[in-house]
Amino acid sequence: MYNFTKQNPIVAATAATMTTAMLFAAMYVLFEPTSMFAASDTNAFTVSQEIGAEISFSTPSGDIAMAGTAIGGATGGTRFGSTTVAVTTNDSSGYTLAIAFESADGMEHATLADFIDYYATTSPDYSMALGVNNSGFAYSVSSTNQVTAFDNNGSACGAGAGKSIDNCYVIHGTPTANNTIVDSSAAATDEETIIGFQVQVAPGSGLANGFYYATTTLTATTKS
Numbered sequence: 001m002y003n004f005t006k007q008n009p010i011v012a013a014t015a016a017t018m019t020t021a022m023l024f025a026a027m028y029v030l031f032e033p034t035s036m037f038a039a040s041d042t043n044a045f046t047v048s049q050e051i052g053a054e055i056s057f058s059t060p061s062g063d064i065a066m067a068g069t070a071i072g073g074a075t076g077g078t079r080f081g082s083t084t085v086a087v088t089t090n091d092s093s094g095y096t097l098a099i100a101f102e103s104a105d106g107m108e109h110a111t112l113a114d115f116i117d118y119y120a121t122t123s124p125d126y127s128m129a130l131g132v133n134n135s136g137f138a139y140s141v142s143s144t145n146q147v148t149a150f151d152n153n154g155s156a157c158g159a160g161a162g163k164s165i166d167n168c169y170v171i172h173g174t175p176t177a178n179n180t181i182v183d184s185s186a187a188a189t190d191e192e193t194i195i196g197f198q199v200q201v202a203p204g205s206g207l208a209n210g211f212y213y214a215t216t217t218l219t220a221t222t223k224s
Helices: 009-031 033-037
Strands: 055-059 077-089 095-101 106-109 115-117 135-143 179-183 188-201 216-222
Touching: 055 188, 055 216, 077 095, 077 216, 095 188, 106 135, 135 179, 179 188
Parallel strands: 115 135
Antiparallel strands: 055 077, 077 188, 095 179, 095 216, 106 115, 135 188
């Protein structure tokens, strides 16, 4: 004998809807646990921008004419000249300033194969002492961060704390190579360096008359 129970269709539909909803809820919890349980979330990151080290001559050098009148070819004499340059750099490690000359011989005559020799020393001495029939061209440096060899407030270069261009003239190393004259360990704004030049011509040097030139290059380089 079979019993037939007639079910209310509204009740059946409601039960089916609830069952489906429960299934979807279970699936949501299973596959989206983070969204289901997290109250907040964070995402930390940085934004970066590099600033490059730069350097420039805020005050460059112009051409230099030695002070005074012409040196007599027979009587000889001494003449001085100087220039002041200023360097600006944002490099916190500092910078170096180097000097180099174009000619390997010295100050060259404008039209002839004649020249004023570089002073024959690689260590600064307090005064240039040239012999008879000799000539010499050299430089000195004054700066807060000049290399120690140019300090000259005493009777010998490299001694004391004085820094001037009155003495301690030299031709460092190979004249045509970059030779460091200033070594700074910090950033600088309009930091000045004075470079002095001296020409000595001994009596009876035999130099041809006319102008002599030394093409000079200063190179400022950051340390970073």
